[in-house]
Structures are given as structure tokens and as C-alpha cells.
Amino acid sequence: MPELPEVETIRRDLVESIIGSEIVAVKILYLKTAKNKAAFFVKALEGHKIEEINRIGKLLILKIKQKNGENESLHLLVHLKMTGQLILVSKGKKTVGGHSLSEDSFESSVGGELPNRHTRIIIEFKNGDRLFFNDLRKFGYLKIVDELELEKIIAKGYGPEPLSLKLSVKYLTEKLRNKKKNIKAFLLDQKMIAGLGNIYVDESLFLAKIRPMRLAGSLNESEIKLLYQSINKIIKKAIENRGTTFNNYVDSSGRKGNFSRLLNVYGRGKLPCPTCKKEIIKTKLAGRGTHYCGYCQN
DNA sequence: GTGTTTGTTATCAA
DNA sequence: CTTGATAACAAACA
Numbered sequence: 001m002p003e004l005p006e007v008e009t010i011r012r013d014l015v016e017s018i019i020g021s022e023i024v025a026v027k028i029l030y031l032k033t034a035k036n037k038a039a040f041f042v043k044a045l046e047g048h049k050i051e052e053i054n055r056i057g058k059l060l061i062l063k064i065k066q067k068n069g070e071n072e073s074l075h076l077l078v079h080l081k082m083t084g085q086l087i088l089v090s091k092g093k094k095t096v097g098g099h100s101l102s103e104d105s106f107e108s109s110v111g112g113e114l115p116n117r118h119t120r121i122i123i124e125f126k127n128g129d130r131l132f133f134n135d136l137r138k139f140g141y142l143k144i145v146d147e148l149e150l151e152k153i154i155a156k157g158y159g160p161e162p163l164s165l166k167l168s169v170k171y172l173t174e175k176l177r178n179k180k181k182n183i184k185a186f187l188l189d190q191k192m193i194a195g196l197g198n199i200y201v202d203e204s205l206f207l208a209k210i211r212p213m214r215l216a217g218s219l220n221e222s223e224i225k226l227l228y229q230s231i232n233k234i235i236k237k238a239i240e241n242r243g244t245t246f247n248n249y250v251d252s253s254g255r256k257g258n259f260s261r262l263l264n265v266y267g268r269g270k271l272p273c274p275t276c277k278k279e280i281i282k283t284k285l286a287g288r289g290t291h292y293c294g295y296c297q298n
Numbered sequence: 299g300t301g302t303t304t305g306t307t308a309t310c311a312a
Numbered sequence: 313c314t315t316g317a318t319a320a321c322a323a324a325c326a
Contacts, residue, residue, distance in 0.1 A: 001304060032321095058305075081305050083323085118323095137322045139305070157306095181315060190306085198304065247303075287317080288304070 002080040003058060004162065004195030005238035006249050006257060010086055011055045013252045017088055018125065022049045025124040033120035033135065035143035044074055044144045045123065056158050057194030060086075061150065075150050077143045084133065084140030088252045089114055091128030136248065158194040162235045167193060169228050176224065179216035185286040186216040187231075196231070199244055199266045202291045204231045206265045211297045212290050237262065265291040 002010075026042045028034050034041045044064065051065035060078040078086065114132045115122060121133040121142055133142060145153065160166035175192055186192055187201040196204070205212050207230035210223055219227065243249060243257030246267055250256055264274050269282025273293040281294050 003305090079305080081321095082303080135322095136324075137304095139321060139323095179314095185316090188305090289302080 001082055001197055001199060001246060002084065002243070002249050003197035003200050004055075004235060005200070005241075005259065006243035006251075007055055007058050007060055007080065007195075008239050009242045009257065010252050011053050011060060014086070014088065015053050017252070018050050018129065018131065019053065020049055020051075021129065022126040023047065023123055024126050025122075027122040027124075028120075029115065029122070030120040030138065033133065033138065033141055035141050041142075041144055045076065056154050056161070057190055058197070059153075059158075064144075073147045075145055075147070077141075077145060077150075077153075078133070079141055079143075080135070081137070081139035081141075083136040083248050085118075085135070085248070085250055086252050087114060087132045087134060087250070087254055089130050089132065091130075131252075158190055159192045161194050162196065162231050167228070167231075169225050172224050172228055173221075176216045176219055181216055182212060182285060183210060183214050183216045183219065183227075184212035184288075184290060188286060188288070193231070195235070198288050199246065199263070200231075200234055200238065202266045203264060204234050206292060206297060207234060209297050211294075212285050212292050265293065267291070 023045045024047070026045045028038055028041065031038060036044070048067070049065040050062055052063040054061040054063065058079065060080075062076040062078065064074045064076060066073060078084075080086070114130075114134070116134070118134040118136045119132050120135050120138070120140075123131040123133075125131070133140070160171065176186065179186060183205065184201055187196050187204065188198070202212065204227065208223065208227040210219065210227060238244060238259045241257060241259040241262065242251060242255070244259040244263065244266075245256035246260060265280050268280045269291055270279055272278065273280055273296055276293065276295045278293065278295045280291055282289060282291050284290060
């Protein structure tokens, strides 16, 4: 389940490897993964270079460099949803995205030699590198949008980034006031904060010592402050550790994230709480598996 | 055959 | 208007 730290890890790696690279071929193996008409999608990319790679929340945004005479800027949006992977395979074979990886490790991560049965789109570069979009469950997508559409999507769908100055105790206080949904549902809402998903919401609430089912409007001043600091700390630490691999997330080199071993509650139902050693409770909230400590979180 | 996993959107109901 | 619940999307795994 790629959330902000995982997508940011992919973004940073791709910035190092494909900025300025020219796309020479695009292959759509599963039509519905490309959200534009196939002919337009391919034409918008082939013969163009990647100019920038940005991100808002869990959405990756590749800016496509326009040629002379084409004045409107286009962007390639990539959303991994639940099981999407972006894998860059360098020409040759042994190295993937500039890193060498044992064949065993690579095969268990991405399901063997690429393309495989989960490969939906392949983007080939002039230097021979190939970028594979794999997606077991087909929820993920790639979409070409112009500047105007991009701005609309960001404005309509995404609140402040957790590590930006726009997310503050003041912002949270204002948004939480009189909210009658639970704090977990609030934190999962991309329009409130961009980029948090099930893992980092559970982890942030554990650090903030707040029960996920608490009504958002019921948090007091010191709880809001601690929550703000906890989100910051968790997201920073998760990015430093290249994200969490729980199910099938891997970075663009096929490597797993290191934050998994630092998880306090997520995926640890019935295991002892790292703080008080009592059993972590696993229940369902906001339609999601929810993990918390009934003793440490109030 | 059942339940579970989750990012996002749509739809319906209170 | 707000919120919650549910399905849909789709596939694998226990």
C-alpha cells in the first residue's frame, strides 16, 4: 500500500535516473490502466523527455518536456493505488535502476522477469532503460493531463502536504473544530491532509496516544499539537527509511522499504504494545483494519 | 465459498 | 450540509 513515503521514495529515485531521458516507445498491455485514449496517450509521450518529477500526496506527476511549437505543458500522472509498482530496469540485465540486486530478491519482489503477467504499461527510453508499471489488482492508473486539469485535480482533491508549512497546529485546529467523524477517517481524507493512508494514520495516532475512534472535534489543544508532531515525525522517519513494505510495495529498483521493522501497531494485532506490552487491538473503523493500544491510547 | 487486504470514488440513506 | 455505510474497481491468499 504505497502512501506518501513510498511514493516519495520512488520519486527521488526516478529523479536521479530518468530526468532528461527521451521516451522512444510506449506499450500499453492493459488498456484500462491508461486513462486517456491509447493513441493520444502514446503520442503525448513518444519522442518527449521527462522534465520534472513532482508529487502531491500519493500522486506522482511527471512533467513532459514539450517540443518547439507545442506550447501546452502536459503531465503524466501515476497513481499506484493498492498494488501498483514502478520498476526501472536498466539496459543490460543485472542492475535494476542502477542498483544491483540478487536475482532471488528481485524475482520475489516483482514476480520474476519483466514484463510479467502483472505488467500493464511499459515506457522505453532512448538509452535502453525501461520503466514497467506493474499492478496486480488493476486499480492503479497512468493519465496524461494538461496544466489546467492538473491544477484542478490538486485544488479539488488534496489538502496540505504533511511536511509543508501549510500543515500546522492552527490548520488542524480549524479543520477539526466541530467535526463529527472519527479522527481516523479525518486523517485518511486526502482533502484534509495529502498522503496519509492506513499504515501512517495508525502509526501517527499511536505516537499521539489518541484512540482512532475518538471524534475529530473532541481533541483538545495539547492533543492536536501532539498529533501534528507525531504525523511529522512518522512521515519524516518513514521517508528516511524508504517507506514500508507490508505486502507488495517495492521501490523503482525492486527493493523493499525499511520502515516495516519500525512499525509500532500496524499489522501487529495481538502482539505486545512496544510501550506497555499489553496486546495491540485490531478492529475495523472507517472501513479499514485499525490497530491501536487500548492502554496507551486514550 | 468466505473473509480479508486497501486507495479512491460513487451512491444511497439518515 | 454532514456523516456513515456500502459497493465498485480487481485479484490473491488463507
